[in-house]
Amino acid sequence: MILKNWGVNMYSPIGSKKNVKIFVLYLMANINYPLDFITLNDIVMQTDYVMYLDLAEGFHEMVDDSLIAIVGENSDGDKLYAVTDRGQIVASELKSDILDSILDQSLASALRYLDFKRRGVKTEATTERLPDGKCIFRCSFKEKDVVLFKSEIIVDSVNRAERMKQNFNERPEAIYRGINALFAGNVNFLFN
Structure with a gap:
């Protein structure tokens, strides 16, 4: 499996592009329902571990690599994205130096944000x-x-x-x- 640009250093506190992608895949997989890009951006920005430009670049590469796919549209006509089976495999197999506590904290923050938005x-x-x-x-x-x-x-x-x-x-x-x-x-x- 050939994936582009996975080791390039980025400006996000979380580190490399690989870490940014794993971070996003982890959040999306654990939220477990489709998200529009604006909501995904809001979720990722909750903890300040990933910078917007790194997210945008990494996200589009993950779409191009078929790790994330468009699965529909929301009521505003915005595209909805979900992690593909391939994305699940890549996220689970790749080694990351992201601490589990960072992933857990970020997921909890994302779920709180989504609850606020849903309500x-x-x-x-x-x-x-x-x-x-x-x-x-x-x-x-x-x-x-x-x-x-x-x-x-x-x-x-x-x-x-x-x-x-x-x-x-x-x-x-x-x-x-x-x-x-x-x-x-x-x-x-x-x-x-």
């Missing part, structure tokens, strides 16, 4: 500058028009509030999980 949880984050130079950061989670969580905090600067807003928008499911853990008394969440 249709809507998020909102805003900032409001105050006359004294401080800023209010507000955020909320709603599911089917029911407010799950709503909070606001005054911070010392617009810059800090904007960073909070960006972080909230990038990983709302992690924020929600963290809020629940902290309110439940699981302070170890901060150290995991």
Whole structure:
């Protein structure tokens, strides 16, 4: 079996192109249902182990190598992809230096993200500058028009509030999980 470009170094923290491909195949195989590329990208970006350009390049090579195949379209007309039998074999046979804990953590994060998306949880984050130079950061989670969580905090600067807003928008499911853990008394969440 000849596969192109499997050993080339990439810029992702996870390392080589081989590792990027194994990482993606592992997530897709364990999620076990077709995904559009945007959702796959969102899932892979949850843990910051893979850079977007490395994902895009590796993904298209895996499609060309018949490790991933188009299996349909979603309701928006986006192509849906799934791991092929060949992709399953390649992922299981290739040696990787990715730690099992990284794969497990990434899969758990992906499943949480998909659960949030499937449930249709809507998020909102805003900032409001105050006359004294401080800023209010507000955020909320709603599911089917029911407010799950709503909070606001005054911070010392617009810059800090904007960073909070960006972080909230990038990983709302992690924020929600963290809020629940902290309110439940699981302070170890901060150290995991």
